[in-house]
Amino acid sequence: GAVVSQHPSRVICKSGTSVKIECRSLDFQATTMFWYRQFPKKSLMLMATSNEGSKATYEQGVEKDKFLINHASLTLSTLTVTSAHPEDSSFYICSARDRINEQYFGPGTRLTVT
Amino acid sequence: GNSVTQMEGPVTLSEEAFLTINCTYTATGYPSLFWYVQYPGEGLQLLLKATKADDKGSNKGFEATYRKETTSFHLEKGSVQVSDSAVYFCALSVDRGSTLGRLYFGRGTQLTVWP
Numbered sequence: 001g002a003v004v005s006q007h008p009s010r011v012i013c014k015s016g017t018s019v020k021i022e023c024r025s026l027d028f029q030a031t032t033m034f035w036y037r038q039f040p041k042k043s044l045m046l047m048a049t050s051n052e053g054s055k056a057t058y059e060q061g062v063e064k065d066k067f068l069i070n071h072a073s074l075t076l077s078t079l080t081v082t083s084a085h086p087e088d089s090s091f092y093i094c095s096a097r098d099r100i101n102e103q104y105f106g107p108g109t110r111l112t113v114t
Numbered sequence: 115g116n117s118v119t120q121m122e123g124p125v126t127l128s129e130e131a132f133l134t135i136n137c138t139y140t141a142t143g144y145p146s147l148f149w150y151v152q153y154p155g156e157g158l159q160l161l162l163k164a165t166k167a168d169d170k171g172s173n174k175g176f177e178a179t180y181r182k183e184t185t186s187f188h189l190e191k192g193s194v195q196v197s198d199s200a201v202y203f204c205a206l207s208v209d210r211g212s213t214l215g216r217l218y219f220g221r222g223t224q225l226t227v228w229p
Contacts, residue, residue, distance in 0.1 A: 105150075108156065
């Protein structure tokens with residue numbers, strides 16, 4: 001089946017720094033990628049929808065200047081958490097949709113801001 | 115709007131017990147329904163899906179039937195194993211317009227199976 005990778009799998013950063021998370025579709029082209037945030041014991045919250053070559057669409061309440069999304073190619077989307085704070089600590093998961101609208105999830109990135 | 119409600123759990127069972135995790139939904143249009151599984155420290159994996167009413171999705175001994183009349187998609191397994199311990203998410207997507215491909219998730223149900 002199709003594979004989506006995320007890098008890094010875990011990252012620890014200091015408060016005030018920025019962190020970039022990559023999401024790659026390894027064996028298919030993804031015109032759309034989704035970024036989710038998962039809080040402990042809670043469901044996934046869709047943060048934004050990323051379309052290749054255009055600006056991301058953010059969900060209500062998600063700060064676009066804080067969570068920068070770039071979908072530079074059909075196989076790569078990046079999420080940059082700018083000026084991270086401890087409350088940004090979370091599990092971030094991406095998914096990628098292929099041309100027949102099947103959606104595949106990455107393994108997630110655990111972000112810890114100290 | 116579109117939403118999914120599933121029993122919160124946690125659910126704790128002995129090995130070989132019968133499992134049911136309830137899931138109901140509200141949706142505009144005709145949704146596709148999914149069950150995803152998340153093992154500790156990992157991302158989500160598609161477990162099964164159904165795209166129209168009365169369809170039954172099945173995989174690894176798990177089953178769920180798309181019931182339009184009760185707007186439900188309950189997950190069942192006749193005999194659970196310790197390796198089934200995970201969090202299970204019910205989800206829907208409505209493939210129309212601006213929401214194309216977007217998944218709406220339930221809150222997840224933690225399943226723990228004891229030997």
